[in-house]
Amino acid sequence: MADKLERYRSKRDASRTPEPVPPSPPATGNGPGHEHAFVIQEHHARSLHWDLRLERDGVLVSWAVPKGLPGDPGTNHLAVHTEDHPMEYLTFHGEIPKGEYGGGTMTVWDTGTYETEKWSDREVKFVLHGERASGRFVLFRTRGKNWMIHRMDAAARDPFPQAEPMLPAERARPPKDTSAYAFEFAWGGRRLLVPIEGGRTTAAREHPWLRGLAESFGSRTAMLDGELATLKGAELLVFYDLLYDDGHSLVDRPYTVRRAALEALELGGGHWQTAPSWPGEAEPVRRAAREQGLPGIVAKRLDSAYEPGPSTSWLFVPS
Structure with missing residues (x-):
């Protein structure tokens, strides 16, 4: 069986980064009655972005979202599919050294559970239940590693003002x-x-x-x-x-x-x-x-x- 974390390990040196680098392949399956977890991390790297990670078959399937989750259904945001991360990343926060892959400050922006409505190679529909992020979203593949994330429900959010001084x-x-x-x-x-x-x-x-x-x-x-x-x-x-x-x-x-x-x-x-x-x-x-x-x-x-x-x-x- 393929090691889902092989690509993750190839990008990191456990002696140089505080990130979790488990030595063995992850166990697959979530177990009976196990809720699916998610985490969103705010990542001040070369360019600020948010990392959305959804638990799936023993790993965290991950997307880098440059502008964060969209606040309303009228705006889609870019989401770049990245390598799977280990489950230990659910709570990871800290300073990744400069010069290392993803170097910069990472903090946990939100965490919680989610429900899967659909999961395929080109589309993932899910419902987030977090403290800061909640609602129905869909990730859909556009080209290569590039996906888009769309909010499927209305958010209690005012339109961004177009004001004059x-x-x-x-x-x-x-x-x-x-x-x-x-x-x-x-x-x-x-x-x-x-x-x-x-x-x-x-x-x-x-x-x-x-x-x-x-x-x-x-x-x-x-x-x-x-x-x-x-x-x-x-x-x-x-x-x-x-x-x-x-x-x-x-x-x-x-x-x-x-x-x-x-x-x-x-x-x-x-x-x-x-x-x-x-x-x-x-x-x-x-x-x-x-x-x-x-x-x-x-x-x-x-x-x-x-x-x-x-x-x-x-x-x-x-x-």
Whole structure:
């Protein structure tokens, strides 16, 4: 009988990688009453991807999915069929050394059981029962090692927004009811919406350094609003709003809710940060903007939704 892990072993040196490398062929069959297990691992290798592994006849049949599982039936994702992995890989996580096959950080993104509806050489239909991933999916072969994965049931997920930036109206003075507003610096830079999906962002085409930000989100979807500013001679992307978060649109939610969700992301890096915000403190913020040579401040109504285009819910006040 063929050793299903022969290809797996040929790619790995047990003395150089922490991955499980069992010395003997796996036992076949799942046994009576044995549930089929699955694992999805987030793999920060040369290129971020997710590894979907389904237990089948004593091994984990595996696919690398560059953008993760599709969130709705309207989008299919590429799934590259890879070598079978040993059952010990169900719980594997750690750092595969650089230079080794698959070098990079691997974490368990989700695990659980699944039901098989169909399994052939060209099509696999299954139902996942995990903590983060659940629902009916089908993997279908397209060409060579390339397959596609399609979600067969509807997910409770809002459409990804196609938004324009919300623009402040100009006023000579701050609003009288300062307690109804949060006050932020006007950075004098260029607005930039950053959509993130599958650990990638289209904004990286113009700004390649944003790839690191997108990858840090893993499988979490988001739409960030910010501004490219130049501070002390260095370009910095300051984020001050969040329009979409992990499958949910926030454009109709109050500014306070969006702001809390943005701060919970704890964004901070060499090229980006979350902009500070001060509820009710118009004059101290305006004075600080003037001292730092910034063009002014922006007053944002605490109860305001995100309105693409000009809006009087945001007010630009020159410093």
